[in-house]
Amino acid sequence: MEKMMTTRTKNDTSRKFLVAIAAALLLVWGLGASKETTKIGIVDLDLAVSSTTEGKAAREELERKKREAEQSLQPLIERYQVLGKEFDAKQFVLSDEARFQKQLDLQELRNEIENKQKTLQSSLEVARERLVSPLRNKLANIVESVGRDDGYAFIMMRGTPGLMYTREALDITDLVIAKFNEKG
Numbered sequence: 001m002e003k004m005m006t007t008r009t010k011n012d013t014s015r016k017f018l019v020a021i022a023a024a025l026l027l028v029w030g031l032g033a034s035k036e037t038t039k040i041g042i043v044d045l046d047l048a049v050s051s052t053t054e055g056k057a058a059r060e061e062l063e064r065k066k067r068e069a070e071q072s073l074q075p076l077i078e079r080y081q082v083l084g085k086e087f088d089a090k091q092f093v094l095s096d097e098a099r100f101q102k103q104l105d106l107q108e109l110r111n112e113i114e115n116k117q118k119t120l121q122s123s124l125e126v127a128r129e130r131l132v133s134p135l136r137n138k139l140a141n142i143v144e145s146v147g148r149d150d151g152y153a154f155i156m157m158r159g160t161p162g163l164m165y166t167r168e169a170l171d172i173t174d175l176v177i178a179k180f181n182e183k184g
Contacts, residue, residue, distance in 0.1 A: 041155035041172040043143055048173050049135050052180045058131040065127055069120040076116065080109045142180050146172060 049055040087102045094102065147155045155172065 038153040039151055040170055041147065041152045042158055042170045043155055043176050044158040044171070044173045045136060045139055045143075047158075048139050048177050048180070049132060051173075051177045052135065052139075054138075054180075055132075055135055058135065061131060062124065062128055065124060069124060073113065073116055073120065076109065076113050080106070080113060083109065138183075139176060139180060142176050142183070143172075146176060146179060 050059060083102070083106055087099075087106060091099055091102075143155055146152070152172075158171075158173075
């Protein structure tokens with residue numbers, strides 16, 4: 001099963017690479033047919049999201065929610081630590097049944113902590129998606145308008161499969177951030 005998943009992952013990667021190569025070949029072929037210069041742009045959407053005014057506000061909101069989540073978990077962790085110290089100090093004087101009960105109590109509390117951590121992590125991921133998705137969509141619209149208004153033949157996202165190197169001069173992330181902040 002694992003081998004099949006590895007093979008599928010390799011095939012998906014190979015397909016993405018082939019699509020990127022095909023796109024590059026079409027671009028080169030299209031460039032040869034055109035007499036005018038072709039503008040190409042690269043944008044780093046992750047950097048753009050974190051650099052816009054709204055993105056910074058979203059990051060601060062997520063940090064606040066993370067701190068609140070950690071604070072809500074702290075009493076359980078402290079209780080677990082206290083019970084653990086008590087158990088360590090008394091384990092040799094407790095009866096077998098009492099020792100077993102204390103171990104069960106510790107395990108139950110550990111499970112409660114782990115479950116709450118998972119729930120909080122899941123909540124944070126949902127909150128992040130709610131805050132970041134609209135920003136990414138707005139940025140995609142800004143990138144499209146920059147491409148159309150400034151005459152770009154195409155704009156690729158940094159990190160696209162097959163994109164291994166770009167000159168800094170092609171990076172239009174700062175332009176996209178500025179336009180996004182203007183439209184606010």
